[in-house]
Amino acid sequence: xxxxxxxxxxxxxxxxxxxxxxxxxxxxxxxxxxxxxxxxxxxxxxxxxxxxxxxxxxxxxxxxxxxxxxxxxxxxxxx
Numbered sequence: 001x002x003x004x005x006x007x008x009x010x011x012x013x014x015x016x017x018x019x020x021x022x023x024x025x026x027x028x029x030x031x032x033x034x035x036x037x038x039x040x041x042x043x044x045x046x047x048x049x050x051x052x053x054x055x056x057x058x059x060x061x062x063x064x065x066x067x068x069x070x071x072x073x074x075x076x077x078x079x
Contacts, residue, residue: 007050007061008040014057029056 001009015025022040026033029052038044039053054060064070 004042004045007054008042010059011053011057012040014059018057020057025053025056029053 014020015022020028022036023033026036029036031049031052035044035049036053039046039049050061
């Protein structure tokens with residue numbers, strides 16, 4: 001799974017956990033529902049739109065070196 005698909009998958013999972021519809025998420029993010037749909041299906045990838053969508057979900061995109069053990073990164077942040 002590539003990076004873009006991982007981001008889309010995480011966004012979709014977080015939407016499901018919060019019972020967000022695309023319409024509700026669009027309203028919370030201040031973007032159009034069609035933009036949410038395009039982001040989640042990979043037909044669009046504008047960084048500004050992603051930032052708004054992820055922010056509305058309480059997520060942020062963080063770049064780490066490839067091969068980083070993300071479970072250890074999460075543990076360190078919690079300390």
